[in-house]
Amino acid sequence: MNIGVQKKWFSKKFITTLNFIDPFRQQQNRSYTNGPNFNLESFSTTQTKNIRLTLAYVFNNGKKNQKLNAKKQDELQKLLKK
Numbered sequence: 001m002n003i004g005v006q007k008k009w010f011s012k013k014f015i016t017t018l019n020f021i022d023p024f025r026q027q028q029n030r031s032y033t034n035g036p037n038f039n040l041e042s043f044s045t046t047q048t049k050n051i052r053l054t055l056a057y058v059f060n061n062g063k064k065n066q067k068l069n070a071k072k073q074d075e076l077q078k079l080l081k082k
Contacts, residue, residue, distance in 0.1 A: 021050040
């Protein structure tokens with residue numbers, strides 16, 4: 001089980017994320033192997049509960065992308081007119 005929360009700050013330039021991994025229960029694994037002369041059951045649990053905090057910052061300006069998109073749109077309009 002994984003529960004997470006994300007918040008964006010400063011015009012979506014700074015992003016914080018908080019994840020809780022296995023917050024309520026322990027992971028439990030059970031496997032079965034059967035054969036003609038035997039029956040094997042394997043059981044395991046993990047005792048871990050993880051918390052992850054992630055901080056990210058977006059460095060791109062966005063103005064270059066807007067200029068490039070405008071140029072691409074102009075070129076597309078020229079091609080469509082032909």
